[in-house]
Amino acid sequence: MSTYKLYYFNARGRAEISRLIFAAVGQKFEDVRYAFRDWPAHKAETPLGQIPVLEFNGIKIIQSTSIARFLAKQFHLAGRDNAEQAKVEAVADTINDVVSLIMSIRGEQNENKKQELLQKFSNALPQHVRNLDVLAKMYSNGGYFFVDNQFTWADLFFYDLGETILQCDPNGLQNHPWLQRNRTQMRHTFVIVSLSLLILHCYGSANVHVSDRLIVDDSGRVRLYHGANFVMKGPPWYPPELLDPVKVANLSQLGVNFIRLGMMWAGVEPQPQQYNVTYLNVMKQIMELLRSYDIVVLLDMHQDLLSSRTGSYDGIPAWLYDRFPPPKHPYPWPFKSTVGMNWFDIYLTEACSHGFQCLYDNVAGAVESMSNFWRQVASTYKDQPNLIGYEIINEPWAGNYFTNPTLFLPGIAGATNLQPLYEKIAKAIRSVDNDTLIFYEPVTWGVRLNGKYFGTGFTHVPGGDDYRNRSVLSYHYYCIILSVIPVPGNETIPVFDRLLCDDVEGPALFRSVQTDLQQLGGSAFLTEFGGCDGSQTCDEQLDWGLDAADQFLQSWAFWGDIFGHTSATQRISRVYARAIAGTPVSMQYIAKERLFYLAYYVDLTMRQPTEIFIPPLQFPSQSYNLTVNAVLKWSVDPTNTNIILVEPNTKYVKRTDPPVIGVVDIRPKA
Structure with a gap:
């Protein structure tokens, strides 16, 4: 019995036509797929060091x-005689011209060159489509298939190409009715199934995943992000x-190579199932501009205090909150008045806690509405090349602690309310x-300790263990005692408060997160900290948070006015490795002395270099010494002269050497 074994990447690419x-013929075969990061270890196993390779009864066929x-x-799909075969191959070669262009774009690592290739491809694509239309009219004999109205592999090849064309340009076949009919006929004649987990897009998301608790790119490099939050808490919502x-x-x-961008539900859906196309398009413009500066974007469904009906802005649309039954007591009960209430007090109102519980309990179809919102957002932006992830909800509250006081225990809140919600939203996305990547948050006080009652309450990442490589635990750090008892004016932090923040609570938070990752899988990201107003207290906490993030190799996003506070801007602009071609050991930047140190196990199989960003704000005119x-x-x-590329020195180290x-x-020049 003949056996078939096809080797390729976990992508469509050049193997999809064979799949x-x-x-189409119902032939069983072994579909061997390599992750991009694993390919170097298998390269020598192939005849020419490249894939796809087909093994047929012990024979290896390449190209x-x-x-x-x-x-x-x-399987008799090549044409019935030599003349038909020549026509089929003419169509296939014409399709292959386009595929080769697409693969050259896919393989280009220089982003500027990639953009040039994309533009050339966009300009050339209409002519390639016209060429196929001409061949179809010449060879189809008035039928729906390319050659003599007989189904051949040329029709399958065009179906695969058509998927990519329509991803790049939904109107790419609009003026070619025969080609549209051919695709329709293929769908009617055969069950065409996407055989890949990773689709080759002309435009795709940021091409990162999680491995060993770290975010890594397709080259296998560890990626670190330094970023900022941008959230507009009212119209126009961007x-x-x-x-x-x-x-x-x-x-x-x-x-900055990361922006946590508030994707505001009230901006997307001002009325039930009426989506604001203008808002969605403006957000896409923002993402495109950020992309031109190599900045990735996390779309964050931001809310604080839930609703304008509870003393805030519309984190969920007002029309949804108004569908909920009223709380037993009007806002701001149990407080008599809003005078003197702070941020946390509003969360403690029954109206706010009740609203969150209605959301979690799917009152008035709230979860379905939220799922529809996220499905719309994901459908709109999934192909943005600089999209790194979706954050389900910012700073979720525990729920209605008036009816269930145990919800104040973060583990109970996470298990009872948040995890079930996240499962449903993740399914929609x-x-x-x-x-x-999907980012998910515990209640804000759920990342200081661990365990059933005092930890996050999560038992798995959204979607289950199969999604560990696409899930990120999002967490925030604002020292509790400084939030509850703010330091007045421009005074420094009292000694006892600093001890609690820097020696107790802060380290506990980072250790707790690492423990969570050991249990849950996935990665973690400090998506908020700082909150700086230019005060000495805030600057001190910002310094501590930045150093701790380096120590624990955590990516972060600053919360605050990055343009308005010079002291904060000076602090967040620091040397760091944004891509590490190996396994990091330690990274440290001592801001006062402007000293940077990075140590990592060098992975000699990686083709892309380590990238270190050196900010001109700290080192104008490249005034540094690097060793x-x-x-x-x-x-x-x-x-980009602000980036240093670091590669293995093959004079001193070989692939056969043990890890080094x-x-x-x-450091600054003397």
Whole structure:
């Protein structure tokens, strides 16, 4: 009995046509898929160090088109005679011209060159489509298939290409009715199934996943992000400063490569199932501008205190809150008046706690409405190349503690209310986007300790263990005692308060998060800290948080006015490794002395370099000295002089050597 074994990446790419042929004829085969990061370890196992490779009865066949032609002949999809075969191959070669262009874009690592290739492809695509239309009219003999109205592998090849064309341009086949009919006929004649978990998009999300508790890219490099929050808590619901190219350029110069962008439900859906296309398009413009500066975006369904009906803004749309039954007591009970109430007091009102519980309990279809919101958002932005993730909800409250006081225990709140909600929202997102990271938060006080009652309350990531590689625990740090008892004016933090924050609560938070990751899987991200108003107290806490994030190799997003407070801007602009081609050991930046140190196990199989950002704010005119140990070499990125590229020094280290540690040291010039 003949056996077939197809080797390729976990993607459509050049192997998809062979998979479609197998599917069309119902032939079983072994579909071996390599993760991009694992490919170097298997490269030597292939005849030419490349894939796809087809094993057929012990014979290895290489080259994607040769494999497809072989299979087409095996299963009588190549044409009935030499003339038909020539026509089929003419169509297939024309399709392959387009596929080669797409694969060159996919393989290009330089983002500027990639954009040039994308533009050339966009300009050339209409002519390629016209060429296929011409061949169809020449060869189809008036039928729905490309050659003599007989189904061949050319029709499958075009179906696969058509998926990519329509992803790049939904109107790409609009003026070609025959090609549209061919795709329709294919759907009617065969069950065409996507055989891949990772689809090759012309435009796709940020191409990162989670491995060993760290976010890594397709090259296997560990990625670290330094960023900021931008949330507009009222109409027009988008931050206008992110439409300003000068301000976005300034963010890039500070070292910002991540924005947590408030995707406001009230802005998306001002009335039930009526989506604000203008708002969605403006947010896309913001993402595109950020993309041009290599800044990734986390879409955050931001809310604070839930609703304008509970003393805040509309974190959920007012029309949804108004569907909930009223609380037993009007807002602001149990307080007599709103005079003197602080942020936390509003959460304690029955109206706010009751509203959250209605959301969790799906009162008035609240969970379905939230699922529809997220499905709309994911459908709109899933193909944005700089989309890194979706954050289900910002700072969720525990629920109605008046009816269930145990909800004040963070583990109870997480298990009872948050995890069931996250399961349903994740399912909605995954129905349209199975690849992008999902960020999920516990209650804010749920990441100081661990365990059933005092931890997050989560037993698995949203969607279950299969999604560990696409899930990120989002958490915030604001020292509790400083939030409850603010330090007045511009005074420094009292000694006892600093002890509680810097020696007790802060370290407990970072250790707790690491314990959670051991149990849950996935990665973690400090998505809020700072809250700086330019005060000495805030600056001290910001310094501590930045140093701790380096120590624990955590990515972060600053909360505060990044443009308005010079002291905060100076602090968050720091040297860091934004991509590490190996396993990090330690990273430290001593801001007062402007000293940077990085140590990591060098992975010699990675083709992409370690990238270190050196902010011109701290080192104008490249006024630094950089040294590496003997196993490394470095250069300045020719496309961005603020970035240092560090690679293995092959004079001193070989792939066959045991793991070695590379060291980078940066300090001011004397």
